[in-house]
Amino acid sequence: MGANALALPDGTIIVTDAMVRLALDDDNELDDNGKAALLGVIGHEVGHIERRHATRAMTGSSLTAAMSATLFGDFSAVAAGLPAVLTQMRYSRAMELEADDDAVAVLRRNGLEPDVFADALEALERARPGEDKLPRWLKKSMSYLSTHPDTAERIARLRKTAR
Numbered sequence: 521m522g523a524n525a526l527a528l529p530d531g532t533i534i535v536t537d538a539m540v541r542l543a544l545d546d547d548n549e550l551d552d553n554g555k556a557a558l559l560g561v562i563g564h565e566v567g568h569i570e571r572r573h574a575t576r577a578m579t580g581s582s583l584t585a586a587m588s589a590t591l592f593g594d595f596s597a598v599a600a601g602l603p604a605v606l607t608q609m610r611y612s613r614a615m616e617l618e619a620d621d622d623a624v625a626v627l628r629r630n631g632l633e634p635d636v637f638a639d640a641l642e643a644l645e646r647a648r649p650g651e652d653k654l655p656r657w658l659k660k661s662m663s664y665l666s667t668h669p670d671t672a673e674r675i676a677r678l679r680k681t682a683r
């Protein structure tokens with residue numbers, strides 16, 4: 521499973537190991553920048569929960585759900601649970617920008633600027649899928665950037681907010 525973070529309709533927030541690894545520094549430690557990046561990522565997910573985005577993001581895509589049921593037919597190991605949810609989930613641009621506003625508010629409450637969150641999004645864009653058993657197209661469809669679209673616009677907006 522690639523780097524991802526998501527909010528389920530019941531209020532559960534999931535941050536994958538790969539996402540946490542992206543926040544670690546060269547010595548595999550979580551430094552202040554890494555903590556701030558994760559705080560931004562989690563603050564964004566809390567925004568999705570508080571604004572009840574998850575339900576809308578999932579129910580709006582019955583076609584995708586039907587497609588993934590077909591596609592996952594040959595992948596029984598990954599058919600259950602999380603990957604299926606991830607491929608069905610895509611937030612709208614408006615939802616992304618709203619959740620970013622919440623992330624910025626959380627960062628500011630902790631004395632941090634939104635730059636660190638923009639840096640984290642850029643790191644996600646640079647990150648390549650690892651070499652494990654899932655086919656690349658499937659990992660790509662489950663990545664943070666596909667469930668949380670419009671990354672370039674989000675980064676630009678966060679950088680502008682920081683000034």
Ligand SMILES: [Zn+2]
Pocket residue numbers: 564568611615616619667668
């Ligand atoms: Zn999002």
